[in-house]
Amino acid sequence: xxxxxxxxxxxxxxxxxxxxxxxxxxxxxxxxxxxxxxxxxxxxxxxxxxxxxxxxxxxxxxxxxxxxxxxxxxxxxxxxxxxxxxxxxxxxxxxxxxxxxxxxxxxxxxxxxxxxxxxxxxxxxxxxxxxxxxxxxxxxxxxxxxxxxxxxxxxxxxxxxxxxxxxxxxxxxxxxxxxxxxxxxxxxxxxxxxxxxxxxxxxxxxxxxxxxxxxxxxxxxxxxxxxxxxxxxxx
Amino acid sequence: xxxxxxxxxxxxxxxxxxxxxxxxxxxxxxxxxxxxxxxxxxxxxxxxxxxxxxxxxxxxxxxxxxxxxxxxxxxxxxxxxxxxxxxxxxxxxxxxxxxxxxxxxxxxxxxxxxxxxxxxxxxxxxxxxxxxxxxxxxxxxxxxxxxxxxxxxxxxxxxxxxxxxxxxxxxxxxxxxxxxxxxxxxxxxxxxxxxxxxxxxxxxxxxxxxxxxxxxxxxxxxxxxxxxxxxxxxx
Numbered sequence: 101x102x103x104x105x106x107x108x109x110x111x112x113x114x115x116x117x118x119x120x121x122x123x124x125x126x127x128x129x130x131x132x133x134x135x136x137x138x139x140x141x142x143x144x145x146x147x148x149x150x151x152x153x154x155x156x157x158x159x160x161x162x163x164x165x166x167x168x169x170x171x172x173x174x175x176x177x178x179x180x181x182x183x184x185x186x187x188x189x190x191x192x193x194x195x196x197x198x199x200x201x202x203x204x205x206x207x208x209x210x211x212x213x214x215x216x217x218x219x220x221x222x223x224x225x226x227x228x229x230x231x232x233x234x235x236x237x238x239x240x241x242x243x244x245x246x247x248x249x250x251x252x253x254x255x256x257x258x259x260x261x262x263x264x265x266x267x268x269x270x271x272x273x274x275x276x277x278x279x280x281x282x283x284x285x286x287x288x289x290x291x292x293x294x295x296x297x298x299x300x301x302x303x304x305x306x307x308x309x310x311x312x313x314x315x316x317x318x319x320x321x322x323x324x325x326x327x328x329x330x331x332x333x334x335x
Numbered sequence: 336x337x338x339x340x341x342x343x344x345x346x347x348x349x350x351x352x353x354x355x356x357x358x359x360x361x362x363x364x365x366x367x368x369x370x371x372x373x374x375x376x377x378x379x380x381x382x383x384x385x386x387x388x389x390x391x392x393x394x395x396x397x398x399x400x401x402x403x404x405x406x407x408x409x410x411x412x413x414x415x416x417x418x419x420x421x422x423x424x425x426x427x428x429x430x431x432x433x434x435x436x437x438x439x440x441x442x443x444x445x446x447x448x449x450x451x452x453x454x455x456x457x458x459x460x461x462x463x464x465x466x467x468x469x470x471x472x473x474x475x476x477x478x479x480x481x482x483x484x485x486x487x488x489x490x491x492x493x494x495x496x497x498x499x500x501x502x503x504x505x506x507x508x509x510x511x512x513x514x515x516x517x518x519x520x521x522x523x524x525x526x527x528x529x530x531x532x533x534x535x536x537x538x539x540x541x542x543x544x545x546x547x548x549x550x551x552x553x554x555x556x557x558x559x560x561x562x563x564x565x566x567x568x569x570x
Contacts, residue, residue, distance in 0.1 A: 220456075220459060220460075221455075221456040221459070224455060224456070224459055225455075254534065254537075255530075255534065258530075258531065258534045259534070261504065262501070262504050262534065262535070262538050265501070265503065265504035266497070266500070266501060266504070268500070268503075269496065269497050269500035269501070295490075295493075296493065299489065299490065299493045299494070299497065300497070302489075303497050303542050306541040306542050306544070307538050307541050307542070309541070
């Protein structure tokens with residue numbers, strides 16, 4: 101009986117997340133209410149608050165679930181034998197960008213909200229949740245690169261934490277690019293974001309002891325494509 | 336008349352901050368209430384909420400004011416002619432640590448709260464406020480080092496932002512060391528914090544294009560001294 105109850109509440113939690121995802125992706129995060137999510141999932145107030153205390157919790161849980169799903173889709177690249185650690189990082193980054201572009205309109209509807217000034221807390225919560233999912237795999241790649249003599253690093257875990265943390269330093273540039281979408285400042289903001297991503301790549305290279313320009317966080321045209329897809333959707 | 340009113344409200348804001356500082360330093364942040372602060376400053380509820388919407392706002396404003404005051408005390412080192420950029424950074428870091436040790440019990444009473452898990456938002460708010468105060472001076476030092484050919488960097492502003500941001504990656508190690516104070520895990524947590532600060536220094540070196548171990552974020556004994564001073568106070 102115990103087990104059955106446990107399973108039932110887990111299922112309900114998954115259904116709440118599925119409903120939140122569908123609504124955040126279609127209507128957008130801001131336009132979705134907790135009442136909408138409960139109604140769609142067919143879950144009572146009590147059932148909802150058993151699992152989540154606010155809409156923010158759902159977005160955080162959704163980000164962690166999507167990160168875990170992305171890792172599953174990236175599994176072939178993460179396990180492909182012939183790749184050295186540098187090639188593996190760049191293959192992972194390239195595929196992540198492709199996944200993001202495919203889902204760009206839905207992702208932006210759900211997650212653009214975290215780049216608003218009033219949601220900086222939520223941004224950090226999501227970043228932390230996603231980092232926890234990604235960390236073990238990133239540590240494995242750093243261990244590989246250290247063993248191959250490619251990365252000049254002491255402790256793969258600390259280095260992985262530092263680099264994942266560094267990702268949050270691009271937040272303001274992303275926020276400005278999103279805010280400028282569809283305005284005369286859009287081009288300038290997209291250029292600034294690209295430059296910031298390039299600098300972020302160089303900082304990562306150096307922390308790993310690699311030549312500048314090795315790790316490709318920046319790809320010409322990606323920021324514009326990710327921003328434009330959604331601009332078209334908004335028309 | 337207008338000017339006089341403006342001046343009066345600025346004075347009141349300063350008095351609220353002075354009172355908050357005195358109470359946070361003596362009783363600690365958590366034990367101080369907004370009512371305590373209003374009473375000490377002799378300011379009404381209306382007067383308080385004209386300037387601040389919560390106790391957190393006072394801590395943020397206090398952190399920014401203390402950062403600006405520290406910069407004033409560091410002015411001689413910041414302007415001393417004979418120092419190259421590396422010597423200047425290390426002199427600033429050394430003096431900052433000395434100032435922190437002098438005020439350690441008061442600083443910890445006021446600011447340990449931001450390292451609690453429930454206050455992560457407040458931590459990021461304070462970090463952002465302090466970074467804005469420190470950024471222009473740090474950019475100046477990076478420009479100097481670039482001109483001297485010591486720092487291998489493109490854009491001093493972006494690099495300064497990245498390095499200041501990187502500081503927040505030490506948060507969890509600081510939090511664990513504070514939490515472990517006075518427990519059997521204290522030694523281990525202090526060692527882990529030292530190692531984390533050393534790694535943070537190396538990441539900074541590399542982002543600036545310097546040999547590992549150049550920028551001295553880590554100083555043997557500092558973490559223990561900063562943690563111990565307060566432990567003694569708590570006895």
